[in-house]
Amino acid sequence: MTSTTELQKIANQVRRDIIRMVHAVNSGHPGGSLGCTDFMTALYFEVMDHDPSNFSMEGKGEDVFYLSNGHISPLWYSILARNGYFDISELKTFRKLNSRLQGHPATEEGLPGIRIASGSLGQGMSAALGHALAKKLDSDNKIVYSLHGDGELQEGQIWEAALFGASRKIDNIIATVDYNGQQIDGPVQKVNDLGDLKAKWEAFGWITLEMNGHAFDDILKTMEKAKSMTGQGKPVIILMHTDMGHGVDYMQGTHEWHGKAPDDELAQKALEQLPETLGDY
Amino acid sequence: MNTYKVRDHKDTRSGYGAALLEIAKDNDQIVGLCADLTGSLKMGDFAKAYPERFFQSGISEANMMGVAAGMATAGKIPFPSTFANFGSGRVYDQIRQSIAYSNKNVKICVSHAGLTLGEDGATHQMLEDLGMMKMLPNMTVINPCDYTQTMQATKAAAEHYGPVYLRFGRPKMPVFIPEDMPFKIGEAIKLTQGNDVTIIATGHLVWPAIQAEQRLKEKGISAEVINIHTIKPLDTKAIVESVKKTHCVVTAEEHMLNGGLGESVAHTLAKNYPAPMEMIGVDDTFGESGKPDELMEKYGLTDKNIVEAALKVFHRK
Incomplete structure (x- = not known):
């Protein structure tokens, strides 16, 4: 078991990677990436049962993960590299010509760890449910995980998937929502209010949990609980409370850094807040 | 054949x-x-x-x-x-x-x-x-x-x-397709052998193309009917080979002309062997209610339309 101190160390380095990656190409999405760093660190380094050294598209006998909010790709790439899916040196190719690390995740270049393209929002839950159904057909009792933005929940396809998952009793999926309350044009509540999100998911027939996305003990405890609730005839979703931009003071809690890279000075300021714990790529 | x-x-x-x-x-x-x-x-x-x-x-x-x-x-x-x-x-x-x-x-x-x-x-x-x-x-x-x-x-x-x-x-x-006719994705099927005009048809327009071939034969024109079942990847070789022989072509499809098979064929021939061409298809309009036969007639997707197009393109050679 990875200790929370160890997870914190990894998350620190991942946050450094994110800042360095988006700064290097002056583009990308740091806000959501930083906000989901603690969750993704816990998921890949502790929660999921998977084999980074032997990636297979089908993921038979393994837990698999679908990233639906594909714009937080720098986070996913850093996690995958730090977890051993590919060499960390490849992180420097992010968003550059001929790279496997596309602006939004893609399968075309064969980057280990990526199972489907995402970026156009709202599609990942359907794919995750499809994979979960296939696992059931194959009598594979592993779990399908997915991550979604809260703004993304404004897409209609999410609610088609929500209906389908419950009506089909797909109970081997644990979806998580990055509930940071921010989207490109401002607070989600102002742009297109999601209302009582917990009540909505419960009304759709999903087991709905909540957790603090910046407290490793709560993340681990809640994920354990979620796992224990699989196999009960209902899909599981976790509303994860986060701050967009968590870990960098001037990015925290605002939508301003959703899709903007820091300049030299601000990147330096961010990196000063994020000590190098595992060695930069 | x-x-x-x-x-x-x-x-x-x-x-x-x-x-x-x-x-x-x-x-x-x-x-x-x-x-x-x-x-x-x-x-x-x-x-x-x-x-x-x-x-x-x-x-x-x-x-x-x-x-x-x-x-x-x-x-x-x-x-x-x-x-x-x-x-x-x-x-x-x-x-x-x-x-x-x-x-x-x-x-x-x-x-x-x-x-x-x-x-x-x-x-x-x-x-x-x-x-x-x-x-x-x-x-x-x-x-x-x-x-x-x-x-x-x-x-x-x-x-x-x-x-x-x-x-x-x-x-x-x-x-009408014989059960023993080979089918391979991306390979066109030459349904009739002809020298005067190539008719490239897909979907529901293939049978009318065969009927058109018969009517053209009565007029002394031999048509080569090619069935393109695979719109993509397109069998460009079969298309170019046939048109090199007949020097003119008609395409026929139950689809919008913009973006259809005819457009793909025109693209292929423009690059490889430009030749007079006519296209049967729906011309930038939505359909409407009606019986299938009535609609095909109103929108010009019948064997008769293929014959007319073939005669027109034949005389443009």
Whole structure:
């Protein structure tokens, strides 16, 4: 078991990677990436049962993960590299010509760890449910995980998937929502209010949990609980409370850094807040 | 060659249903999905025989395409099925990102394409799908011409790795493709041998093209009828070879001229062997309610129109 101190160390380095990656190409999405760093660190380094050294598209006998909010790709790439899916040196190719690390995740270049393209929002839950159904057909009792933005929940396809998952009793999926309350044009509540999100998911027939996305003990405890609730005839979703931009003071809690890279000075300021714990790529 | 008999009248969608049932027997990775149109897509027998591999998706096509993509990721061969308008334009972005760009082994099966849908009218008469689908990298696009060819195409699609768009029609149409005629994705079929004009036809326009060939023969013109069942990848070699011999060409399809097979053929010939060309198809207009035959006549998609076009293009040589 990875200790929370160890997870914190990894998350620190991942946050450094994110800042360095988006700064290097002056583009990308740091806000959501930083906000989901603690969750993704816990998921890949502790929660999921998977084999980074032997990636297979089908993921038979393994837990698999679908990233639906594909714009937080720098986070996913850093996690995958730090977890051993590919060499960390490849992180420097992010968003550059001929790279496997596309602006939004893609399968075309064969980057280990990526199972489907995402970026156009709202599609990942359907794919995750499809994979979960296939696992059931194959009598594979592993779990399908997915991550979604809260703004993304404004897409209609999410609610088609929500209906389908419950009506089909797909109970081997644990979806998580990055509930940071921010989207490109401002607070989600102002742009297109999601209302009582917990009540909505419960009304759709999903087991709905909540957790603090910046407290490793709560993340681990809640994920354990979620796992224990699989196999009960209902899909599981976790509303994860986060701050967009968590870990960098001037990015925290605002939508301003959703899709903007820091300049030299601000990147330096961010990196000063994020000590190098595992060695930069 | 040159003589085709109408053995029966059947809808191409029934060829899909029959083939799906057959291939599912030998391949347990095949799964069927349908968005509340099981009867229309002729999936009832499959659903009954393999209930654990049939997934009723309800009226939510976007989700169905995504679920199919996820199943394919896990190694299944999903056949998500619905009407052509719901299986192309309505879910273009889902197909583009989750299936085509992600190169998933998904077979998108659509029926009730084109004007021959009939009375339901323009909302459901999808005439742009081949164009949308052929523009997607990784996508194979197949538009079979009769019941027999639809069975062959369905089986071939299951064997082929990668995304495929398969298009069927609603009404009963002549069944004339011999059961022993070889079918290979991407390979055109030369249905008649001729020297004066090439007629390139797809889908429901192939039988009228054969009839046109007969009528042209009576006028002393020998037409070479080529059936393009695979819109993409296009068999450019067969097209160029034929036109090099006949020096003129007519294309015929139940689809919008913009973005259709004719446009692909024109593209090919412009690059390789420019020749006088006429195109039969729907010309930048929506359809309307009516009987299939009435609609095909009103919108100029009959054997008579093919004959006229052939004479016109023949005299332009």
